[in-house]
Amino acid sequence: MTTESTAEPLLDDDPGEAPAGIAPGSAADLATTRPAPTRAGVSLWSRLLRQGTANVLLLAAAVFWLIPLLWSIAASLEGPVQITADGWGWLPTHPTGVNFVNAWNDGNFSIYLVNTVIIVAGIILVQGVTVSLAGYAFARFDFAGKRLLFTLYLLQIMVPVTALVLPNYQTMSSLHLIDTKWAIMLPYFASGFGTFLMRQAFRGVPPELEDAAILDGAAWWQTVRYVYLPLTRPSLAAFALVSIAFHWNDFFWPLIATNSSSNRPISVGLALLTASQESGTQWNLIMAGVVIVVLPLLIVFLIFQRAFINSFARSGIK
DSSP states (O other), X not given: OOOOOOOOOSSOOOTTSOOTTSOTTSHHHHHHHSOOOOHHHHXXXXXXXHHXXXXXXXXXXXXXXXXXXXXXXXXXXXXXXHXXXXXXXXXXXXXXXXXXXXXXXXXXXXXXXHHHHHHHHHHHHHHHHHHHHHHHHHHHOOOTTHHHHHHHHHHHHHSOGGGGHHXXXXXXXXXXXXXXXXHHHGGGSSOHHHHHHHHHHHHTSOHHHHHHHHHTTOOHHHHIIIIIHHHTHHHHHHHHHHHHHHHHHOOHHHHHHOOSTTTOOHHHHHHHHHHSTTTTTOHHHHHHHHHHXXXXXXXXXXXXXXXXXXXXXXXXXX
């Protein structure tokens, strides 16, 4: 005796047969037979969406940052009548370069620029030696009080620069260095941030390289010079860039530590130009001074842009 199964199949193997009540080939039929999006496809679209959003935000931030710079350049090319009559124009109606000549002469920027180059170069050269040696000592040497001394170095990063103005001034005054370039440079010859950065970079160098150099008869300073520094050059370059930008624009301490134009940097010179009675209301002259101050750093960045980005990326600075 045989029996027939009345159960219907769970899956329909015929892809051409439409469900009951839906005409084959219709829009409803295509919708029911369309394959669901895969996880890889969803992940790709999500990644593209995040990347597009990030690019839009970065572009908006770049435009927002460029607005003051572009307006300063446009205002520096205007005449005194045009800038007060036309208001906040984006393009100069009658471009002229006489503002840069007047700002350069009235503000004594030739003296201030030379002073700034001397001050920044002196600080960077000494900092390159001190942060490298201190970073090497904290990374490779074991000595009593190492943790405490390194903690004190890190505390320097947390203390605002303005909080050290009074003790620095008293120290420079006791050394009879007020109103000299040394008064501006000496407090910055050591850097807690630079020491920490180089210490972390030196710790990433394999110690086997140092052991091989010692076996070859290298002294400790030769090990630093020929083994550690070439391998940690991106970190040192990144710190140098941050330090150059800071000291080029530093204003408060140089204003307090110096009194004469023969020792003051260009940032103080710009403030004096702005406060002078002759140029106090001439915004085109002031903006020309701003462009003169910013232009050297901007040119250096544009020339070495790729090297700058690589240095920051390899050193881990964000």
